[in-house]
Amino acid sequence: MPAARAATRKPGSLPAGVKAGDSLSIARAISLVEDRADAGADLLQSLAAGTGRAHRIGVTGPPGAGKSTLVNAMARLLLDAGGSVGILAVDPTSPFTGGALLGDRVRMQGAAGDPRVFIRSMASRGDLGGLAAAAQDAADILDAAGKDWIVIETVGVGQTEVEVAGAADTVVLILHPEAGDGVQAMKAGLMEVADIFVVNKADREGAERLVRDVLDTLELRRPSDDGWKPPVLSTVASTGKGVAELLEAVGKHGDHARAAGSFERRRKARARQRIRELVEEALRARVLGSGPELLDGLVDAVTEGRSTPRAAAMELLRRVTVGKGKGGDHGDR
Amino acid sequence: MPAARAATRKPGSLPAGVKAGDSLSIARAISLVEDRADAGADLLQSLAAGTGRAHRIGVTGPPGAGKSTLVNAMARLLLDAGGSVGILAVDPTSPFTGGALLGDRVRMQGAAGDPRVFIRSMASRGDLGGLAAAAQDAADILDAAGKDWIVIETVGVGQTEVEVAGAADTVVLILHPEAGDGVQAMKAGLMEVADIFVVNKADREGAERLVRDVLDTLELRRPSDDGWKPPVLSTVASTGKGVAELLEAVGKHGDHARAAGSFERRRKARARQRIRELVEEALRARVLGSGPELLDGLVDAVTEGRSTPRAAAMELLRRVTVGKGKGGDHGDR
Numbered sequence: 001m002p003a004a005r006a007a008t009r010k011p012g013s014l015p016a017g018v019k020a021g022d023s024l025s026i027a028r029a030i031s032l033v034e035d036r037a038d039a040g041a042d043l044l045q046s047l048a049a050g051t052g053r054a055h056r057i058g059v060t061g062p063p064g065a066g067k068s069t070l071v072n073a074m075a076r077l078l079l080d081a082g083g084s085v086g087i088l089a090v091d092p093t094s095p096f097t098g099g100a101l102l103g104d105r106v107r108m109q110g111a112a113g114d115p116r117v118f119i120r121s122m123a124s125r126g127d128l129g130g131l132a133a134a135a136q137d138a139a140d141i142l143d144a145a146g147k148d149w150i151v152i153e154t155v156g157v158g159q160t161e162v163e164v165a166g167a168a169d170t171v172v173l174i175l176h177p178e179a180g181d182g183v184q185a186m187k188a189g190l191m192e193v194a195d196i197f198v199v200n201k202a203d204r205e206g207a208e209r210l211v212r213d214v215l216d217t218l219e220l221r222r223p224s225d226d227g228w229k230p231p232v233l234s235t236v237a238s239t240g241k242g243v244a245e246l247l248e249a250v251g252k253h254g255d256h257a258r259a260a261g262s263f264e265r266r267r268k269a270r271a272r273q274r275i276r277e278l279v280e281e282a283l284r285a286r287v288l289g290s291g292p293e294l295l296d297g298l299v300d301a302v303t304e305g306r307s308t309p310r311a312a313a314m315e316l317l318r319r320v321t322v323g324k325g326k327g328g329d330h331g332d333r
Numbered sequence: 334m335p336a337a338r339a340a341t342r343k344p345g346s347l348p349a350g351v352k353a354g355d356s357l358s359i360a361r362a363i364s365l366v367e368d369r370a371d372a373g374a375d376l377l378q379s380l381a382a383g384t385g386r387a388h389r390i391g392v393t394g395p396p397g398a399g400k401s402t403l404v405n406a407m408a409r410l411l412l413d414a415g416g417s418v419g420i421l422a423v424d425p426t427s428p429f430t431g432g433a434l435l436g437d438r439v440r441m442q443g444a445a446g447d448p449r450v451f452i453r454s455m456a457s458r459g460d461l462g463g464l465a466a467a468a469q470d471a472a473d474i475l476d477a478a479g480k481d482w483i484v485i486e487t488v489g490v491g492q493t494e495v496e497v498a499g500a501a502d503t504v505v506l507i508l509h510p511e512a513g514d515g516v517q518a519m520k521a522g523l524m525e526v527a528d529i530f531v532v533n534k535a536d537r538e539g540a541e542r543l544v545r546d547v548l549d550t551l552e553l554r555r556p557s558d559d560g561w562k563p564p565v566l567s568t569v570a571s572t573g574k575g576v577a578e579l580l581e582a583v584g585k586h587g588d589h590a591r592a593a594g595s596f597e598r599r600r601k602a603r604a605r606q607r608i609r610e611l612v613e614e615a616l617r618a619r620v621l622g623s624g625p626e627l628l629d630g631l632v633d634a635v636t637e638g639r640s641t642p643r644a645a646a647m648e649l650l651r652r653v654t655v656g657k658g659k660g661g662d663h664g665d666r
Contacts, residue, residue, distance in 0.1 A: 041641070041643045041644070044641045044643065045640070045641050045643075045644055048635075048638050048639065048640060048641050048644075049638045049639070050638065051638055052636065052637070052638050136642075140641075264636070267636050268632050268633075268636050271632045271635040271636050271642060271645075272628065272632045274635075274642035274646075275628070275631060275632065275635065275642050275645045275646045275649060276620065276646075277646075278642055278643050278645075278646030278647075279620050279646045279649055279650050280613070280616070280617065280620075282646060282647070282650055283613070283616045283620075283650065284613065287609065287612050287613070287616075295605065295608070298608060299601050299604045299605045299608065300601075302381075302604040302607075302608065303385065303597070303600050303601050303604050304385070305381050305382045305383065305384055305385050306381065306382070307378075307381060308374070308377045308378050308381050308473075309469075309604060309607035309608050309611055310374045310377065310378075310611050311374070311378055311381075312604075312608045312611075313607075313608045313609075313610075313611030313612045313615060314611075314615070316608060316612055317612050317615055317616065
């Protein structure tokens with residue numbers, strides 16, 4: 001892994017580079033956390049004090065809704081207003097990662113040569129749970145790099161995508177005027193997590209009906225616990241129509257949530273969830289790594305009627321935790 | 334809990350009653366394991382040596398396929414042939430449990446007064462993971478009670494139902510001639526786990542086409558690792574047509590799997606899975622039960638930039654396992 005080697009060769013330079021907002025350092029840092037290795041964990045620890053400042057925007061919706069175009073338009077406006085932007089395009093359906101998939105975006109980045117924008121795609125590598133965690137780590141890096149706005153964009157409305165895009169300060173659901181979209185989004189639980197609804201391609205037939213459908217559905221939704229009433233906006237991403245209003249709504253949501261205390265509550269809930277997931281991941285690794293002989297022996301005891309699954313589980317747990325308790329806890333990261 | 338009190342009052346009598354095949358004892362024992370309390374774990378341990386003899390048949394399929402009628406017809410034939418039968422009707426969609434839901438079945442049981450059949454419904458109580466585990470525990474009890482055949486029947490083809498019915502020696506998928514059934518079943522992964530396919534209501538229009546559709550789909554399926562070729566049978570449960578052939582196929586599958594070694598392999602895999610689930614459940618309970626102050630403090634450290642989710646997770650894990658290691662492991666069951 002070239003990024004890992006570079007980090008080893010010049011210790012201390014990577015965190016400094018990230019904090020300075022250097023794009024190459026950010027790219028290397030994200031590669032490190034994608035690998036989920038010790039070096040990535042150490043890096044995140046050294047960057048922790050610099051996180052928490054950025055506003056994270058989750059953007060999701062069915063394929064074909066024009067999310068990428070809309071996110072690019074949002075980024076341009078934010079840059080024009082003097083802000084800096086990090087974009088994570090997360091694709092759980094693809095095993096490929098890196099910038100290669102994002103032809104037009106890389107062009108946009110390269111052409112502008114603007115160091116205030118950083119764009120990166122992230123893919124599953126076959127591990128969906130890991131992707132959600134890595135996306136959050138990557139957002140932390142962009143946060144520590146001083147980006148004012150971090151957009152976490154997903155390709156579709158599957159469970160992983162809801163999880164990834166839902167772990168943001170403001171969640172934007174993009175729909176487009178085609179039959180079934182509203183229903184599809186509701187099924188995935190997206191209607192529940194979205195703070196702002198956008199009907200993109202609003203110049204197409206059926207757009208007005210879709211806006212009404214979404215408004216009708218929102219009437220049935222349980223009110224937000226912080227009193228936020230999700231707006232339903234219309235945009236035409238290709239011409240930029242409505243994009244400024246969308247950004248205004250994002251800002252309004254942030255102000256409202258900060259005032260109501262839900263901004264911090266949501267961040268705390270997110271941290272809690274991440275801690276729990278990492279604890280379970282570490283525990284699972286311990287159990288699975290406890291040696292096949294131990295588990296095989298316990299399985300035989302159960303199938304031969306000498307033990308029960310419960311007694312076997314407790315025996316396994318006892319051996320794993322006692323063994324680790326003696327030897328220390330250094331192998332878990 | 335009346336069953337628990339009865340067990341406490343007369344220690345030792347419940348395992349003996351179960352082993353003797355007493356229906357009231359079996360019912361009390363299943364209530365105990367449904368509660369997932371220590372008494373249930375102790376009971377299962379004392380019954381462990383008597384399990385592993387019964388042939389477990391998982392039966393599932395979309396609602397309206399006639400599963401209950403077919404299972405009743407199967408039970409009658411098995412009883413007529415001199416066998417004893419336990420039936421678990423598992424409904425993840427219902428929060429209610431007990432015999433009350435099974436009007437016609439209880440009547441069948443009461444009318445016959447045959448001690449060789451035991452019928453019980455089990456419902457979610459709002460905890461789907463717990464239901465799958467409780468259904469396996471209940472099957473162990475029926476097994477220890479000397480039932481020759483245990484039928485585990487589910488109401489539909491959701492993920493939990495596939496999990497519940499799939500944890501059997503022979504898995505039967507019941508379809509009926511209505512559009513979309515095959516597709517629905519395939520989506521839930523049922524085509525992959527089924528050993529025997531049944532088109533029930535075979536006297537209805539579309540039955541022959543459905544048989545052909547299933548056969549076509551099976552052509553595309555990866556062959557079983559033990560060389561078993563799943564048959565596609567036609568039944569009319571209401572008249573009993575084809576039920577004897579279905580039972581014959583179940584027996585053939587058992588013989589084939591025993592000879593090929595897959596019968597034991599599957600049981601070992603099932604035991605392994607149950608052990609893992611119980612370990613993870615116990616670990617999760619430990620983490621969540623480690624006191625809200627500890628987790629709250631770690632969450633604050635993360636949101637305030639003093640720590641990372643990973644470092645917080647490792648700290649939580651260290652405190653939980655070290656604390657438990659000193660104090661012993663008795664609180665986990």
